Amino acid sequence: MxxxxxxxxxxxxxxxxxxxxxxxxxxxxxxxxxxxxxxxxxxxxxxxxxxxxxxxxxxxxxxxxxxxxxxxxxxxxxxxxxxxxxxxxxxxxxxxxxxxxxxxxxxxxxxxxxxxxxxxTPKEIPFLEFMTLEGRVRIPCDTIYYFEFFNRKIKLVSKKETYFMRGKISDIREKMEIYGFAAPHKSFVVNLDKVKNIKGYDIYLMNNEILPLSQKQAVAFKKSLSRFLVKKE
CATH class of the missing domain: 3.40.50.2300 (Response regulator)
Structure with missing residues (x-):
């Protein structure tokens, strides 16, 4: 170096x-x-x-x-x-x-x-496989916006569809970290490439949704976002 x-x-x-x-x-x-x-x-x-x-x-x-x-x-x-x-x-x-x-x-x-x-950091955009309540799905990684632990299930929000799965959000966080995802809150895992802006403790996504940024996770999440943007550019 x-x-x-x-x-x-x-x-x-x-x-x-x-x-x-x-x-x-x-x-x-x-x-x-x-x-x-x-x-x-x-x-x-x-x-x-x-x-x-x-x-x-x-x-x-x-x-x-x-x-x-x-x-x-x-x-x-x-x-x-x-x-x-x-x-x-x-x-x-x-x-x-x-x-x-x-x-x-x-x-x-x-x-x-x-x-x-x-x-x-992966060099190509991969397709990821998930076992949802509706069955097995394969989704391009870059179409996923975020995961949310909701009603004892994990909600996967993508560009076209929303799916529900059983499991732990901590497992999703570990699986998705290498693909440019990070946790801004204990209940969320977010695609950093879909973050439009951060204002205070609100995260604005490209699909116009607003997700919470916890005070505890704020510094680590912003650091992950900065690193991602440096790499992307």
Whole structure:
């Protein structure tokens, strides 16, 4: 992987580089930048960027917005001392959000996630099979909007039909995660490609339905959505 570190604190830059150099497998490239302007002017492409938010000059959020105008694929992981920037970070499709002080295990986890995300995402749209109350059905994955645990049954809402099945919503969540689905609420599993917008704790889908986003699941769901959008672009 080609990795960049952008932080206006020299101590943080050096600390991060030392952590990355100790990673179990050699990384192809590790470059350091002292600010957003310097990174934007470098003209290089990277797989992963560890980016501070509260920097002198152009802050990390604005830096990311400018990056996204030219590079849709780079995975941006924010490393910051402030929790309150999380919602802004997701608006620029951040891949991760880490709080200082930096912990080695969490940095390595981001590298592992970035590598495995590329490997595990299906390259073709598959047909998925479900045993419904009406019988066995095969449905293109990209036509499914969401699953809902409703009246002790699982409701599957697709573009053309609605089906009902027996089972656990947790099993559906595990099965569908690899296909770009995530759980915004304990009773729902949603196709991230069908999310139009999120306002507060409401999720607006492409079919104009509105689903609930629980406070407990909000950060994890938005992170999953950001990662999905980065990959899709």
């Amino acid at each position: 080609k990795i960049a570190i952008c932080d206006d604190e020299k101590e943080i830059r050096e600390s991060l580089r030392n952590i990355l150099e100790e990673y179990r497998e050699p990384l192809e490239q590790i470059d350091l930048y002292a600010g957003g302007e310097e990174f934007l002017e470098c003209g290089k492409s990277y797989d992963l960027l560890f980016l501070d938010i509260d920097m002198k000059g152009i802050n990390g959020i604005e830096t990311a917005r400018k990056i996204r105008l030219k590079d849709k694929k780079i995975k941006i992981v924010y490393v910051t001392a402030y929790k309150e920037y999380a919602s802004q970070a997701f608006s620029v499709h951040a891949f991760g959000y880490l709080l200082k002080p930096i912990k080695k295990e969490k940095i390595y986890r981001q590298i592992q996630d970035a590598l495995s995300y590329e490997e595990e």
